[in-house]
Amino acid sequence: MRYDDDKDPGTAALAAVAGLARSVEALTRDVAAMKTGLQQTASKTAVARLSDTVASLGTTVASFEDLLTRVTAKPNSRGKGTGSSDVEPVSWLRLPEDDESAVQAVLSELLPWMESTYLRYATSAESLPPCWLWHPEIVEELLWLMDAWTGAYHGPEASNKLVGDWHDRQRPGVARRIGEYAPSCDVLKHRDPAGQPAVVVPLAADADEFVTWWTTNRDANGPAPTAEQIKAGRPRGGLTAVPDTAGGQR
Incomplete structure (x- = not known):
């Protein structure tokens, strides 16, 4: 399904469904009329036309089913849909303290994305301290940026407009803030205060x-x-x- 960036996805979906419904209704009438004609003539031409009509009807129905599948897409493993409006933001700071599997699941998505996407940008790699996992505020920033990237590139709401915003504003903003959170920090600086309250x-x-x-x-x-x-x-x-x-x- 394609639609303009300024058009509400729900409105676009309803319009597409209505158009398909009209096509199905028209094809149904054609099939009924041709069946009536076949009873009288049963010509080879009529049979061929009926065959083409049935094939077209099958294609229309398949398109209709595909549309419904995408509009009502099931959430993925993190409880998020495929579009950015369906994403339920995940906060590193608010993950359950006693649920190791939830924390592991988040990192299992974040780490590959950082390697394949985020650290491909020089300014991102330069501002990320080697001790970034000791800084929950940095993990929090990276998580929402990954979700924004996913919404921009994948799902029914993906668009060049969202991609441009990610490149022009979101990623540079996160990279800048990460550099401000932990300037000149390294792993050794976290040795002495280990075990003390973080906040x-x-x-x-x-x-x-x-x-x-x-x-x-x-x-x-x-x-x-x-x-x-x-x-x-x-x-x-x-x-x-x-x-x-x-x-x-x-």
């Missing part, structure tokens, strides 16, 4: 006092930070001394 929400343990402030006195400034909160809020490698209110340190 710590700053001041999460002190949230209660902010609940009180926001529910009782939000028109005033928030609670004054403690020395421990100031230290916790500083970037890694920053100064550990905390100034007191008189300008000294404590």
